[in-house]
Amino acid sequence: MNILLRNFLVYGTGLSGTSAVSFLLEKGAMKVYTYDDKSGVELPNTTKLENLDNIDKLNLECVVLSPGIKVLDNANIEKIKKYGIKIVSEFMLGFLFSRGKKICITGTNGKTTTVNLLYNMLKSSFKSVFLCGNTDTPITKIANKTKNDSILVCEVSSFALESADLIKPTISSILNITEDHIARHKTFKNYRDTKLKITKWQTESDFFVCSDEFIVDTKAKVFRYSLTNKTNGVYVLKNHLMWKKKKILNTKIIKLKGENNLQNIMCAVTIAKILGVKNRTIRQTVKKFKSLKHRMEKVLTLNGVTYIDDSKATNPDSTICALKSFNKNVILLLGGSDKGYDYDCIFNHCHNVKEIVTFGEMGEKIKQTGIKNDFDSIVTLKKMKDATLYAMSVARDGDTVLLSPACASFDEFNSYKERGDKFVEIIKEKNEEN
Numbered sequence: 465m466n467i468l469l470r471n472f473l474v475y476g477t478g479l480s481g482t483s484a485v486s487f488l489l490e491k492g493a494m495k496v497y498t499y500d501d502k503s504g505v506e507l508p509n510t511t512k513l514e515n516l517d518n519i520d521k522l523n524l525e526c527v528v529l530s531p532g533i534k535v536l537d538n539a540n541i542e543k544i545k546k547y548g549i550k551i552v553s554e555f556m557l558g559f560l561f562s563r564g565k566k567i568c569i570t571g572t573n574g575k576t577t578t579v580n581l582l583y584n585m586l587k588s589s590f591k592s593v594f595l596c597g598n599t600d601t602p603i604t605k606i607a608n609k610t611k612n613d614s615i616l617v618c619e620v621s622s623f624a625l626e627s628a629d630l631i632k633p634t635i636s637s638i639l640n641i642t643e644d645h646i647a648r649h650k651t652f653k654n655y656r657d658t659k660l661k662i663t664k665w666q667t668e669s670d671f672f673v674c675s676d677e678f679i680v681d682t683k684a685k686v687f688r689y690s691l692t693n694k695t696n697g698v699y700v701l702k703n704h705l706m707w708k709k710k711k712i713l714n715t716k717i718i719k720l721k722g723e724n725n726l727q728n729i730m731c732a733v734t735i736a737k738i739l740g741v742k743n744r745t746i747r748q749t750v751k752k753f754k755s756l757k758h759r760m761e762k763v764l765t766l767n768g769v770t771y772i773d774d775s776k777a778t779n780p781d782s783t784i785c786a787l788k789s790f791n792k793n794v795i796l797l798l799g800g801s802d803k804g805y806d807y808d809c810i811f812n813h814c815h816n817v818k819e820i821v822t823f824g825e826m827g828e829k830i831k832q833t834g835i836k837n838d839f840d841s842i843v844t845l846k847k848m849k850d851a852t853l854y855a856m857s858v859a860r861d862g863d864t865v866l867l868s869p870a871c872a873s874f875d876e877f878n879s880y881k882e883r884g885d886k887f888v889e890i891i892k893e894k895n896e897e898n
Contacts, residue, residue: 465552465560468492471523473513475540476530477504480554480602484528485510487558487604497522501533501540516540519547526550528557531598531623534648555624558603559631564592564614567735570625570662571639573782574728577720577756578639579619582732585749589741590615598624615739622649622658632665635735637673638680639728642781646804673697673734675727687738689730691723697734705730707737713747719754722789758884760786763891768861771891774868775884780805783870784813792816793863795855798830799823799848800871800883810870811837819843819858823851825875848876848883852890 472488474481477500485507488496498504499513506512513519527544529551535541544551552560559566569579575598583595592611596603597618610616618633622645625631641656649655663672666684674680676690676697689697698705698712705712712733720729729750736746755761763771777783778800787794787810798810799822807830814820819841822830827844834842845851848867855865873883 465557466525469494470525471495471497473497473499473519473522473524473527474510474530474554475499475527476501476533477507478530478532479600480532480604481528481530482507483602483605484530484554484557487561487607488528490608491561495522497524499540516543519544519549524549526552529553529627531555531621535626536648536650536654551627553624553627555597555603555618555620556628556631558596558605558607559618559628562603562607562614562616563610563612564616565634565739566616566618567635567637568597568618568620568631568633568662569637569639569731570620570622570659571637572642572644572779573785574639574724574731575619575621576776577725577759578637578728578732579617580756581729581749581753582735583617584753585732585736585741585746586615586617586739588745588749589736589739593617595619597621620662622655625658625661628661630665631662632667633662633670635671635673635738636662636666636684637731637735638662638678639731640675640678640781642779643805644779644781644803647802671735671738673731673738675731687734689727689734691727691730698730698737700726700730705733707733707743710743712737712743713750717747717751719751721755721760722785724785724788725760758881760789761884763888764895766891766895768863769856769859770864772864772866772868773884773887774866775873775880775887777868777870778872778880779803780807780810780870783810783868786866786868787813787816790816790864790866793818795859795863795865796820797823797848797851797855797865797867797887798870799825799827799851800869800873801825801875803872805870807833807870808837811839814839817841818863819855821845821851821855823848824869824871826871830870848886849890852887853894856891856894 587593592614598621663682670684672684676688687697688695758775877883
């Protein structure tokens with residue numbers, strides 16, 4: 465792709481779109497137009513379009529798509545395609561112009577934990593390591609800083625992959641694929657096929673890392689990690705993570721709870737070993753690594769009740785993973801905005817749940833699903849604050865109040881982060897009152 469003295473349109477002016485604009489201007493684009501389905505922002509040295517009616521007259525090299533812009537059932541995308549204008553995602557743009565080894569990790573759940581753990585392992589072993597992608601740092605923000613000896617650890621969402629073709633990571637990984645973002649991708653098949661693009665263009669010189677249960681068709685060298693079997697990746701044997709029949713670390717040093725987090729760690733360790741990271745570095749990193757914010761994060765223990773913020777659980781599978789971390793006495797907070805899910809699966813994993821409190825747009829639907837599945841200990845309240853205060857009022861010594869909503873947050877909050885922060889604020893305020 466030629467950027468110098470060419471025209472571009474950046475569609476979507478959020479964090480990634482703004483980063484893409486800066487990248488294009490820095491690389492010598494002649495003209496950068498911007499457009500947003502909402503009002504958007506006016507960015508310096510760009511021309512903001514009010515509509516795309518005359519897009520065919522702009523002589524565009526391509527349209528750069530922010531991850532928040534949907535592709536299916538989007539009349540503007542159809543218009544762009546009609547005129548034969550190339551569309552690339554912001555991630556693909558940054559990927560094409562980044563140097564060094566690129567490690568791309570995707571999956572329905574566990575991406576952020578895995579990439580952060582891996583990044584911490586690698587930055588202790590290599591001079592030039594970057595963390596980017598579906599994080600607070602878009603890949604286009606760091607692309608111009610990369611060198612031939614750099615390593616990029618990229619968290620890659622299905623939104624970023626939707627308009628990303630010909631990406632060829634040095635190492636790719638799919639942690640898991642369960643139903644998510646159906647409102648965006650329309651079908652589970654579309655969603656799965658989008659995720660699988662991460663390894664589509666890899667060759668025999670590249671690596672693909674996955675669990676021993678995952679089936680994939682790829683030309684890359686496959687390394688599998690396993691909780692139960694000896695594999696060519698990392699596996700568990702008598703409470704130790706093993707690599708090539710040698711012990712790496714004792715699982716007792718791991719602070720993260722749950723089988724899902726153990727698999728995230730195994731994926732990161734497998735990739736680190738492929739890159740030659742020493743066992744000592746891996747042990748030290750894993751031992752220090754704690755839960756990230758809003759991901760099974762312990763808030764505090766008050767009057768014998770433990771409060772856990774898992775606001776990042778925006779789909780049923782993530783909530784099920786959270787529930788597997790507890791033996792009994794869970795008061796579960798579920799609810800938020802609709803992502804098109806069927807919630808029946810959650811109630812197959814509620815043996816350790818004493819009561820469910822639902823809230824928000826999906827509160828009543830989840831309650832009715834619970835009743836249908838013979839789970840009657842359900843209370844529905846309007847707001848998350850009401851649900852939290854109710855849970856606090858009924859919780860007793862030995863209980864765990866778990867916010868793991870299985871829904872998006874957009875009925876009441878701007879993000880899962882804002883929702884989690886509010887949950888923590890409510891609990892801490894109540895603690896101060898006591």
